[in-house]
Amino acid sequence: MTAAFVALGGAVGAVLRYAADLWLRKHSHLPLGTLVVNIVGSALLGVLTGVALDEPTFAALGAGLCGSLTTYSTFSYDAVQLLAEGRRPTSLLYVGLTVVAGVAAAAGGLLAAQLLV
Template identity: 50%
Template sequence: MNALLVALGAGVGAPLRYLAAQRFGTRGIFAVNVIGSFVLGVLTGAAVATPGMALLGTGLCGALTTYSTFGHETVELLRSGRRRAALLNVVGSTVLGVLSAAGGVAAGAALFG
């Protein structure tokens, strides 16, 4: 059952990531990584049960926020000579991702814990 929930969540998350990349490029990938980190933090802070975590955490957030896409976008920035943008992408994604996850944990615990 959990595998099906993961697949359903991924079926929503992957197209959202694709559309964000098509519409907003690197900024879209950056945004979905930060938003996904926050959502996963909320789920963790709320101590969401296994089915909910499979659907929304592993499925949706896992497909929405992928390290491979982040890596690809960073390499493409470097290839195009945009070193500063690549560095900002790495630092910004890491720092804001962690801060978003921490904020999400706090929000989830406060709202649902």
């Protein structure tokens, strides 16, 4: 039954990631869609980790929604693609920003949850 909750959350997260990426790529020369969904997903997972959720709810929202909303493979591809285009400084900035902002967002979300609960 837990797998069904993960699948449901995953379906929603995947569609949200796809829509956000399509919209944000039209407005930036950077892989902004991937960057934004990874930061938002990290923050949300931090909050969910800090809140006492039952297993099915955490499976749906944490593993499912956040797991499919965020994307390491697309992040990696985008970084390599920037390098292939000769945009090394942009690629390095993108990688650094994604890692630092993602970890900071997760920590911030966890802290926010702990303060609110």
